[in-house]
Amino acid sequence: MSGNELKLIEDVFQSNYIAPLGKYVNLFEEKIANHINIPKENVLALNTGTSAIHLALKVLGIKKDDFVLASSFTFIGSVAPILYQNATPIFIDSDNSWNLSPKLLDDFLSQTVSKNLKLPKALIVTHLYGQMAKIDEIKKITDKYQIYLIEDSAESLGATFKNQQSGTFGDFGIFSFNGNKILTTSGAGVLVSNNPKYGAKWIEKAKFYSTQAKENTIHYEHLEYGFNYRLSNVLASIGVAQMEVLTERVRKKREIFERYKSNFANFKCVKFMPEIKNSEGNRWLTTLIIDTVNYKKILKDTVEDLNQNNIETRPLWKPMHLQPLFNSDEVKSIKNIDNTSENLFKKGICLPSGTELTIENIDLISQIIIKNIKKYI
Ligand SMILES: Cc1ncc(COP(=O)(O)O)c(C=O)c1O
Secondary structure, three states: OOOOHHHHHHHHHHHOOOOOOOHHHHHHHHHHHHHHOOOHHHEEEEOOHHHHHHHHHHHOOOOOOOEEEEEOOOOHHHHHHHHHOOOEEEEEOEOOOOOEOHHHHHHHHHHHHHOOOOOOOEEEEEOHHHOOOOHHHHHHHHHHOOOEEEEEOOOOOOOEEOOEEOOOOOOEEEEEOEOOOOOOOEOOEEEEOOOOOOHHHHHHHHHHHHEOOOOOOOOOOOOOOOOEOEOOHHHHHHHHHHHOOHHHHHHHHHHHHHHHHHHOOOOOOEEEOOOOOOEEOOOOOEEEEEOOOOHHHHHHHHHHHHHHOOOOOEOOOOOHHHOHHHHOOOOOOEEEOOOHHHHHHHHEEEEOOOOOOOHHHHHHHHHHHHHHHHHHO
16 A cells, blocks of 8 residues: 555545445546546546456447457456457467567468458457557557457556557556556456547446446436446545555566566576567566576476565466366367467466565575576576
């Protein structure tokens, strides 16, 4: 927490406006709008990032028998909404950016056209671990094939490409404020649209679906069904206080990354997630791969040693195309894969990256990894 949260929560309780809405929901949306430089009416505060992706698909009319492209190297919350809409996911592998490969995307789409098959309606591209995907190249491709572009910026709030904020390049962008994100309300999501023509209209429609699709009558009247996805005023007040520290958090996260990076400067087999040209990630998580034949042993011993010091680590996210869920008979999926993300998953590790880390903490973690690298090479 940043310091002002309790004060704002108290204000909510004194107003007795706990839920459903209230002034902090508006204020939270306004803070996001200002930070990412889009109009306030193009921002919608919701209960989770997953709901935000679901509403984007719903508003864009994604339904049964539709196809939706997605980064394979992502978290399940990014793609489960495709299944909620009974559509079929198409997983695209990563490239040297670790994020979605524009080449594999373009190859897949050109083959789809040449085989005269149905084109996907949308792409959900994830900016993983707070680092920007090659969004300008990706947008050119989605424009060429007239496919809606949804940015999963759950992990990349505050990241930029050519000084433009993550989440504002596509038709929709989403942010997550769950417990582990750069900012948290304990749980929340935000849906934004920077589409100049339809953005405000789409957000208005998403708001309608997020509050049970109630018609504008004094009694409860329903022509359609919706969802109960709006954010509470209490959690929004936490979000307002958290937004005060976003810039400082990004600075601190980048500093943590730089410290790790300098600690491994002499170890060529250690490769960090890159930052694409003209971009600045928020370095939400510092992630690296051990790119040597003995990576398995090094990682196994490192995780054990860190655990013994009460330090938690996690492998990189397991790509969606490798998940048993998407290799079952029940759930249909398609993929264009060259094993890049599988290799990252096998060789990678997420390092502790919380902004309360001290230089001594970072150095201790680095020394444990270095000790195990030296043991095996
Ligand atoms: C890449 C990515 N997409 C989607 C989500 C879903 O966000 P939430 O947990 O707020 O539903 C998360 C985080 O959990 C995420 O990391």
